[in-house]
Amino acid sequence: MILVKRIQIPGLETEQLRRLYICLPKDYEKSERRYPVLYMFDGHNVFYDRHATYGKSWGMREYLKKAKLPLIIVAVECNPEGFKRLSEYSPWDFSAPRPVGNIKGLGKVTMDWFTTVLKPEIDANYRTLPDRGHTMIAGSSMGGLMSLYAAVEYNDVFSRAAVLSPSLWVSPSKLRELIRSHPLKDPTRIWIDMGTGEIDPKRRVLSGMFEVAKGLSLTGADVSANVIPGAVHNEAAWEKRIPNFMDYLLKDVWNA
DSSP states (O other), rough: EEEEEEOOOSSSSSSSOOOEEEEOOOGGGGGGOOEEEEEEEEEEGOTTTTSTTSSSSOOOHHHHHHHHHEEEEEOOOOOOSSSSSHHTOOSSOEEEEETTEEOOOHHHHHHHHHIIHHHHHHHHHHOOSSSGGGGEEEEEEEHHHHHHHHHHHTTTTEEEEEEESSOOTTSHHHHHHHHHHHOOOSSSEEEEEEEEGGGTTSSOOOHHHHHHHHHHTTTEEEEEEETTOOOSSSHHHHHTTTTHHHHHHHTTTGGO
């Protein structure tokens, strides 16, 4: 069962109400059990092709039906106006070639809302397991960068993160400093990946990913760094990785 609500996020206002998706397990209404929660970015691309930006979703709804996981997924749509997605999905200010230009990083505003408004509301209104051991986060591209940021900066809240095709080119020096300065709690489990079909061979993207993975490992995380042969930068490619990163994130989660 997927509930779809319309919301505003203070500090990240858009003239359009954005969608909040809450996916409940099939047995939710018939049971009294509590469930782990996975929070996801770019919620419009998670469940429904008809809502997805490019007409293809991650297919997470079909995966959950097949896997029959006792899990709640909460997915938040990004700001659909102009380049505001880049702003709310970046922890830091950055500049990009035209027509993007200068971007003000509002990632902290985004994550403060996730952790102080959204999560408490979800925990109050649904039967969740609210502790960090049962709280996870996932995203791709800029959403992947945000999942990484959340797992490190908000490590008291999130114990597990799936970081798919992250935009590591955004302020890499600040990302390195963030990781160096934040010892991580046990357990912290982070899946990070890149597809060879999305990489400019002239750029050190893969080495940058492994440097990030090494830094995370040195500060206490259990890290799985993966190169996906031939995978490109889109939802169809990320959908194929769902069983792998979900198996990794959920290992031992039921005993957390």
